[in-house]
Every structure is written in structure tokens, then in C-alpha cells.
């Protein structure tokens with residue numbers, strides 16, 4: 508996980524200054540939590556593919572999970588290995604519940620669009636850009652981590668369950684993908 512976090516941070520240009528800026532504005536950002544959570548779950552419950560993910564009577568617990576996540580990421584003064592580990596776990600939890608990466612990325616986009624709209628409404632333009640950019644960098648790193656956790660944990664589990672060697676699987680996958688690529692370029 509360490510290298511993946513390092514790569515995402517370097518490429519998005521995220522830094523602790525971003526979480527510190529968010530923390531400075533935490534009272535305002537956190538006052539949007541209820542509305543954000545409501546929009547998030549209205550979207551997921553209102554769309555057939557994602558609606559099917561949920562069990563009966565689960566909405567309140569799911570709303571609490573997302574609210575706690577949002578309140579946490581908008582009120583920290585620095586990020587550390589434990590923080591990234593918590594985000595990594597989300598990918599694992601999502602595997603067990605059939606929450607695919609397209610679902611997760613789609614909703615990351617919704618969350619970012621919501622914050623962009625709110626920042627534009629409630630802050631001066633220069634400040635809105637700064638705060639939104641900090642939020643975007645942070646949530647882009649988180650989404651990248653969740654996606655990579657989902658993917659790599661899936662492959663590792665296949666290796667264990669199927670008794671394959673990861674290096675062998677990788678070679679076979681490369682061969683198969685190259686064949687697919689050739690076919691698609693015919």
C-alpha cells in the first residue's frame with residue numbers, strides 16, 4: 508500500500524496543507540454533511556444497479572458510515588499510514604458487497620461535484636477554488652486507493668483460492684491481453 512499512496516500523492520500533488528485547509532473550514536464543510544449524505548443515498552437508491560446492492564432496512568446505517576467518513580476526512584490535521592489504511596479497507600468491504608469501482612468512481616464524482624457547487628455558492632471565487640482543489644486532491648487519492656485495494660485484493664484472493672502463483676497469473680494475463688489487443692486492432 509505504501510508505494511501506491513506515494514504514487515497517488517506525487518501525481519495528484521496532494522499534501523498535508525490540503526487537509527489543513529479543509530480543517531480550517533471544517534465548520535462550514537461539515538454543515539453540508541447532511542445534505543451530501545442525503546443526495547448520495549438518494550442517487551444510489553434511485554438507480555437500479557446500485558439500489559440492488561443494499562439490504563432491507565440498511566439505509567440509516569449506510570448514511571451513518573458515509574457521514575462519519577466525510578466528517579473524518581474534513582477534520583484532520585495530517586494524514587498518516589493509519590488514515591490511508593482505513594481508506595484501503597473500504598475497497599475490501601466493497602468487494603464483499605458487490606460495490607464495483609465504476610459505482611465508487613461515479614459517486615466520488617458526485618461528491619466532488621456537490622462540494623464544488625457548495626464552495627462556489629458559499630466562498631469567494633479564489634477561496635472556493637483553493638478549498639475545492641484541496642478536497643478534490645484528497646478524494647482523488649482516496650478513490651485511487653479504494654480502487655487499487657479492490658483490484659489487488661481481488662487478484663490476491665484469486666491467487667490464494669485458486670492456488671496459483673501471482674507471477675504465473677501475471678504472465679498468462681499479459682498473453683491473454685495481448686491477444687485481445689491484437690484482435691481489437693485488426
Ligand code: HEM
Pocket residue numbers: 551557560561572573576596597600601604606610611612614615618
Ligand atoms: C465516494 C465513494 C464511496 C466512499 C468514500 C465509500 C465509503 C465507505 C466506507 C467508509 C465504508 C465502511 C468501511 C468499513 O467498514 O471500514 C463503506 C462501506 C460500504 N459501502 Fe461504500 N463508499 C463509497 C461508495 C459506495 C457505493 C457507490 C456503494 C453502493 C453502490 C457503497 C456501498 C457500501 C456498502 C454496502 C458498504 C458495506 C457496509 C457493510 O456491510 O459493512 N459505497 N463505504
